[in-house]
Amino acid sequence: MKAHGKVFRYGDNVDTDVIIPARYLNSSDPAELATHCMEDIDKDFVKNVKKGDIIVADKNFGCGSSREHAPIAIKAAGVSCVIAETFARIFYRNAINIGLPIIECPEASKGIEAGDEIEVDFDSGMIYNLTKNTQFKGQAFPEFMQKIIAAEGLVNYINNKSK
Amino acid sequence: MGMTMTQKILAAHAGLDSVEAGQLIEARLDLVLGNDITSPVAIHEMDKMKVEGVFDKDKIALVPDHFVPNKDIKSAEHCKCVREFAKRNKITNYFEVGQMGIEHALLPEKGLTVAGDVVIGADSHTCTYGALGAFSTGVGSTDMAAGMATGLAWFKVPSAIKFVLTGKPAKWISGKDIILHIIGMIGVDGALYKSMEFVGDGIQYLSMDDRFTIANMAIEAGGKNGIFPVDDLAVAYMKEHSVKEYKIYEADEDAVYDEEYVIELDKLKPTVAFPHLPENTHTIDEVGDIAIDQVVIGSCTNGRLDDLRIAAKILDGHKVKEGIRTIIIPATQKIYLQAMEEGLLKIFIEAGAVVSTPTCGPCLGGYMGILAEGERCVSTTNRNFVGRMGHVNSEVYLASPAVAAASAITGKISSPEEVM
Numbered sequence: 001m002k003a004h005g006k007v008f009r010y011g012d013n014v015d016t017d018v019i020i021p022a023r024y025l026n027s028s029d030p031a032e033l034a035t036h037c038m039e040d041i042d043k044d045f046v047k048n049v050k051k052g053d054i055i056v057a058d059k060n061f062g063c064g065s066s067r068e069h070a071p072i073a074i075k076a077a078g079v080s081c082v083i084a085e086t087f088a089r090i091f092y093r094n095a096i097n098i099g100l101p102i103i104e105c106p107e108a109s110k111g112i113e114a115g116d117e118i119e120v121d122f123d124s125g126m127i128y129n130l131t132k133n134t135q136f137k138g139q140a141f142p143e144f145m146q147k148i149i150a151a152e153g154l155v156n157y158i159n160n161k162s163k
Numbered sequence: 164m165g166m167t168m169t170q171k172i173l174a175a176h177a178g179l180d181s182v183e184a185g186q187l188i189e190a191r192l193d194l195v196l197g198n199d200i201t202s203p204v205a206i207h208e209m210d211k212m213k214v215e216g217v218f219d220k221d222k223i224a225l226v227p228d229h230f231v232p233n234k235d236i237k238s239a240e241h242c243k244c245v246r247e248f249a250k251r252n253k254i255t256n257y258f259e260v261g262q263m264g265i266e267h268a269l270l271p272e273k274g275l276t277v278a279g280d281v282v283i284g285a286d287s288h289t290c291t292y293g294a295l296g297a298f299s300t301g302v303g304s305t306d307m308a309a310g311m312a313t314g315l316a317w318f319k320v321p322s323a324i325k326f327v328l329t330g331k332p333a334k335w336i337s338g339k340d341i342i343l344h345i346i347g348m349i350g351v352d353g354a355l356y357k358s359m360e361f362v363g364d365g366i367q368y369l370s371m372d373d374r375f376t377i378a379n380m381a382i383e384a385g386g387k388n389g390i391f392p393v394d395d396l397a398v399a400y401m402k403e404h405s406v407k408e409y410k411i412y413e414a415d416e417d418a419v420y421d422e423e424y425v426i427e428l429d430k431l432k433p434t435v436a437f438p439h440l441p442e443n444t445h446t447i448d449e450v451g452d453i454a455i456d457q458v459v460i461g462s463c464t465n466g467r468l469d470d471l472r473i474a475a476k477i478l479d480g481h482k483v484k485e486g487i488r489t490i491i492i493p494a495t496q497k498i499y500l501q502a503m504e505e506g507l508l509k510i511f512i513e514a515g516a517v518v519s520t521p522t523c524g525p526c527l528g529g530y531m532g533i534l535a536e537g538e539r540c541v542s543t544t545n546r547n548f549v550g551r552m553g554h555v556n557s558e559v560y561l562a563s564p565a566v567a568a569a570s571a572i573t574g575k576i577s578s579p580e581e582v583m
Contacts, residue, residue: 013351013440017548022527026230026237028204040550060352060385064546065527066287068204068303089356089387090287094303144187144317154305155211158312 001122001150003080003101005052008038008045009114014057015064016091020073022065033069034076051078054120056112058084062091071095081120083127083138085109096145099152103127105138122149165415167323168390169358172298172412176281184322184419192222193297194275195310196284198266198523199227203244204304205285209312217252218314224256224275224284225249226266229523234530264495264521267291267379267463272495274405278393279412283310288463288545290381294374295401296393296411301382321387323358324349325420328365330429335579337473338373339465339543339563342380343434345426347444355385357421360414362392365428371400372469379464380545383441433578435541436561439549447566447578457540458483458571459552460564461492461519462526465543468498470564475507477568477579478514484574489516490525490532516571528552534559541570 018041020033027033038045055074061084062070071094074082082095085106095102101122108127112118116131125140151157166174166181174182176190197205202225217223225245230238249257256275263269267288270276278296282289287301302316310316326345346353359381366374374391381389391397393411401409432446460466460474471493483489491511493499499521502508508518525532526544534540534553539560542552547559560576569577 015546015548017527017546017551021550022200022529025200025527025529026235026241028207028241040555060355063351063385064287064548066201066285066289066301066303068201068285068305071303072204086352086355088352088385090301090303090382093306097303097305154309155208158309159211159213 003052003054003120005050005054005080007112007114007116007118008049008053008055009112010041010055010057012059013063014041014061016062016067016070017064019062019070020067025067025069028069030072030076033073037073037077046077049077049079052080053078054118055079055082056109058109059086061087063088066090068094068098071098071100075100083108096148097154099149101149103138105136108136108138111136164419165417167358167418168360168392168412168414169298169323169388170320172279172281173318173320182320184320186320187317188320189315189317190281192283192310192314192316193280194222194224194282195307196224196226196266196270196282196286196289197307198229198286199231199238199242199245200229201285201304201307203241205307205311206244206248208305208308212308212312214312217311220253221255222314223254223311224270225254226258226263226269228263228265228521229527230529231263231522232260232520262496265463265466265523268467268494268498271295271375272404272497274407277401277405277407277409278397279410283307283316287382288379290386290388291375291379291463293378293381293388293390294371295397296391298388298390300388321356321358322421323360324354325423326359326361327423327425328361328363328428329425330365330427331368332428333431335433335565336428336431337563337565338369338376340431340434341426341428342377343436343441343444343561344431346380346384346441347434348424349384351383351440351442352385354381356387359384359386359389361389366391366394368428370469371396372467375467376464383545433563433566435566435576436547438547438558438560441547441561450576453539453576455487455541455570455575456538457488457490457532457534458567459490459525459532459540459542459544460567461494462523462544463494464545465564466492466494466498468501470543471498471502471507474564474568475510477565477582478516478572479510481514481572481582483515483571487571487574489571490519491516492519492522494521496521525552541567541576543567
């Protein structure tokens, strides 16, 4: 499985309130949430994002609330992968659980800029910056997490187990 | 190798003699919590699972508290979804408007969380129950769904940071000042993925409400959980509120900690977190002149009786400054009633504040106190991110109930000393 797209680049502590502001949490519809994704930090994000694009950030991405609406909005906006130096722990779990691939890789965060074209190989954890012709080794997922991602989320994983 | 308090609780719930940091375990859950924002997503996920109902109708708590009483039609639909799910599954601990309160004040008050429990909640401030010596942590809706279905959750066993609280808190120092001080010191990711274990002789001077406030904001330092040792005060609290059996765990003497910090409570000053991160802390003497438009006293962080008592002590005989919208929100019906019986609500209303039914509303910019462009609020809530309480160009300053009440009187961020 691979992701391939252009990079939207953000800094430290991108919190769940800017990923999807609480004023829109009276909805849980992914498509509707996606139309407000990143609105308070980058009002042009929704206009510019294309299917497959990738978010790259620095420290503590997804800090704040436990709202699963945050990774849901990102995934529904078409983003194929989020790479960051570190993730806040609830966001990390939520992303895995809904099948949004995320990778912690401080070197990649430093070596990737907005607009770069990158490719991510989830099987190997390799991140290729096609614009700058560089590559980085991201953290690979343990086996049971790979299974959850392969099943496109925890729900299918549990269903598969109970078969 | 010795285990921390958190590790011991997790080991016991995973059926293991011992665990170590980094180990992946599956743990038995004593309680699964959700609210009106996160539960509908969880219910939708659970519908997709091939399971017959919930694992235990007595071990699930559903608390509509964020946008209730329903703020609009969409919120009403969410609440209806939760209500119907609760009815369908005969959930014992569903709290309708009239019984409900802000979840993290309500659950301990109802005796649903006790020492030694493992609790997950689809709300980041679920870490609050660490004040009672439980392992409790926030998760998302899918984890909540899996928890409701199976009674189990997977965890990576956290390492820990030890915070040694020493001495008697200085005047006006509350749990809020202590935790803001700590977050200012270690940063909003200072405890990322880790337990924050609080110990030391200073704990004896902290009320349960102070401890709930401290554990509540562990997440604002990125922590997986915050936890206190179980002393006589905690035991008395549990005996008063709960019929559940509790179990006291203590950290081993040779438990390993990643870091250790000593916090001298007698040297702290009232502390305020400036926009737009809880780590941007300043002590009250270095705040300067910052005019405000609104004050909020309430939330899962600071809507408990101690918080209202200190606010009333400061507001008593004063008027809030003209033009300062002062919104006070008792966190539960019981707290509301007790505040009424003690005459606190009278003091608030005579001072020119409004008193609201329990709701999370303004804390997350839901309703009941949204900020317009350029407005500033001093709030006893827990987050001051960009746009948290309203317009993307509004500002939230996090502070204790004492500082918030004093600021309502002066119209600028103020120390209680200025008005007492």
